[in-house]
Amino acid sequence: MNHELITARGLDKRFGSIHAVRGINLDVRAGEVVGFLGPNGAGKSTTMRMLTGFLDPTAGTVVLDGINLADHPMLAKRRFGYLPEGAPAYPDMRVDEFLSFIARARSFTGRDIKQRVDAVIERVHLSSVRLQTIETLSKGFKRRVGLAQALIHDPPILILDEPTDGLDPNQKHEVRELIRHLGSERAVVLSTHILEEVEAVCTRAVLINSGSIVFDGTPAEMDAKAPRHIDRNRLDSVFRSLTTVDTADPHTRKATSR
Amino acid sequence: MSRISVIFRREFASYFATPLAGVFLVLFLFLSGLFTFNLGGLFDRGQADLRPFFQFLPWLLLFLVPAISMRLWAEERRIGTIELLTTLPFTLTDLVLGKFLAAWAFAAVAILLSTPMWITVAWLGSPDHGVIIASYCGGLLMAGSFLAVGGCISATTKNQVIAFVVCVVACFLLLITGFPAVQDYVSGWAPSAVVESLAAVSALSHFESILRGVLDVRDVLYFASVIAASLFANVLIIQWRKAD
Ligand SMILES: Nc1ncnc2c1ncn2[C@@H]1O[C@H](COP(=O)(O)OP(=O)(O)O)[C@@H](O)[C@H]1O
Numbered sequence: 001m002n003h004e005l006i007t008a009r010g011l012d013k014r015f016g017s018i019h020a021v022r023g024i025n026l027d028v029r030a031g032e033v034v035g036f037l038g039p040n041g042a043g044k045s046t047t048m049r050m051l052t053g054f055l056d057p058t059a060g061t062v063v064l065d066g067i068n069l070a071d072h073p074m075l076a077k078r079r080f081g082y083l084p085e086g087a088p089a090y091p092d093m094r095v096d097e098f099l100s101f102i103a104r105a106r107s108f109t110g111r112d113i114k115q116r117v118d119a120v121i122e123r124v125h126l127s128s129v130r131l132q133t134i135e136t137l138s139k140g141f142k143r144r145v146g147l148a149q150a151l152i153h154d155p156p157i158l159i160l161d162e163p164t165d166g167l168d169p170n171q172k173h174e175v176r177e178l179i180r181h182l183g184s185e186r187a188v189v190l191s192t193h194i195l196e197e198v199e200a201v202c203t204r205a206v207l208i209n210s211g212s213i214v215f216d217g218t219p220a221e222m223d224a225k226a227p228r229h230i231d232r233n234r235l236d237s238v239f240r241s242l243t244t245v246d247t248a249d250p251h252t253r254k255a256t257s258r
Numbered sequence: 259m260s261r262i263s264v265i266f267r268r269e270f271a272s273y274f275a276t277p278l279a280g281v282f283l284v285l286f287l288f289l290s291g292l293f294t295f296n297l298g299g300l301f302d303r304g305q306a307d308l309r310p311f312f313q314f315l316p317w318l319l320l321f322l323v324p325a326i327s328m329r330l331w332a333e334e335r336r337i338g339t340i341e342l343l344t345t346l347p348f349t350l351t352d353l354v355l356g357k358f359l360a361a362w363a364f365a366a367v368a369i370l371l372s373t374p375m376w377i378t379v380a381w382l383g384s385p386d387h388g389v390i391i392a393s394y395c396g397g398l399l400m401a402g403s404f405l406a407v408g409g410c411i412s413a414t415t416k417n418q419v420i421a422f423v424v425c426v427v428a429c430f431l432l433l434i435t436g437f438p439a440v441q442d443y444v445s446g447w448a449p450s451a452v453v454e455s456l457a458a459v460s461a462l463s464h465f466e467s468i469l470r471g472v473l474d475v476r477d478v479l480y481f482a483s484v485i486a487a488s489l490f491a492n493v494l495i496i497q498w499r500k501a502d
């Protein structure tokens with residue numbers, strides 16, 4: 001099942017005078033874990049919001065598992081799980097109530113609701129807090145609730161905006177293991193600004209800068225772009241060189257200084 | 259329908275997730291009692307009906323309904339759950355209707371908590387139950403209209419306080435165009451067509467005509483159109499400004 005699950009063509013987004021995303025093309029197949037990398041404000045979240053239909057693109061199309069998102073949003077929305085930036089959730093709901101609500105929203109009924117909630121709570125290790133209200137959770141647990149919410153219907157596509165943000169090193173490791181496992185048969189797109197994360201979980205790195213893709217390849221290929229003499233933090237060096245070229249380019253500098 | 263009920267259930271339960279609901283209901287009961295018995299003189303009038311209660315109801319709703327509607331969308335924006343809701347398999351119509359119906363049901367609970375007054379009046383005398391039932395329907399319709407308008411306003415902001423204040427002002431305007439003093443003032447200089455159309459858009463005029471005991475189609479249609487138009491506008495506002 002190695003067909004394209006995500007196809008984005010010419011994705012473009014302007015917010016007034018800000019040109020946040022500039023004609024991004026992206027194809028993701030089952031079995032791929034794509035890491036969106038880029039400095040703050042590069043356009044990672046905006047791109048993911050267009051992939052999930054939260055934002056309508058100024059131009060371009062998104063096709064998810066063969067379904068055009070703009071034409072059939074209700075069908076397309078069933079194909080993915082989405083963790084928005086900051087893992088928003090209702091603070092005064094309990095973890096199990098919140099996940100039950102998501103299960104119902106995903107059209108599960110009757111006993112399936114409890115079964116799905118129990119399974120996902122097990123999967124992302126939330127048993128110890130399942131009866132706590134979300135507002136009382138630590139940042140790490142809150143993020144995992146967001147992850148659980150995205151996984152509850154076992155979707156073929158996962159779009160995760162900063163899934164490990166705010167987690168401690170152990171929790172980060174755990175979530176990365178989970179994502180890598182999930183990615184073996186799904187299309188996963190995650191965003192991060194932690195380079196080691198890309199090496200640890202991603203089969204592919206997509207580097208975004210000022211709304212454009214400046215690198216798309218395996219983490220190993222990215223590593224190979226680093227100059228020979230650097231033997232530590234090689235990815236850091238590639239990241240810096242690829243995301244600072246723009247400021248040296250007089251054409252773009254003029255465009256951004258407006 | 260079941261998608262709307264998923265939203266309805268979560269929303270309705272959320273009113274009771276905090277002590278706020280209790281505070282609200284107690285306040286509503288206390289104020290309606292105060293108005294009805296002390297200011298309205300329910301017992302001194304020597305008449306068995308609930309007219310004082312229903313005459314004060316619009317003014318009570320003017321402050322209490324915006325307190326319900328202010329959080330409908332502003333809170334979703336503030337905590338970012340609007341991004342979750344709109345990327346789940348719901349249509350915007352599901353979301354707007356589910357939220358509105360839950361808020362309306364909560365307002366109905368508040369209004370119907372006054373039924374002990376009805377029982378008291380029925381026990382003391384022989385009120386015209388038809389008039390009372392019509393008046394309750396009128397009160398529910400007015401609450402629904404205010405809620406729909408308030409939901410729309412809440413959809414434009416992250417700030418609940420702003421949503422509250424603007425909603426009070428909007429509902430106040432909807433009421434006062436039918437206020438006798440305003441009508442008198444306007445009729446002093448404006449052509450009668452203007453005066454009549456002001457009365458026609460006033461929630462108060464329609465409510466008062468319902469209080470006379472007949473649930474006229476025109477009055478029901480008025481409230482129904484305010485609700486429908488506001489809900490439609492609410493969908494459009496969310497559609498255009500989901501991410502702002
Ligand atoms: N709703 C919005 N209105 C205006 N500008 C926005 C909005 N959302 C994002 N932007 C701008 O778009 C650019 C890209 O933002 P974002 O996609 O959040 O970056 P990243 O997730 O890579 O840090 C930034 O310059 C940001 O200020």
Ligand SMILES: [Mg+2]
Nearest residue numbers: 044045046085
């Ligand atoms: Mg971001």
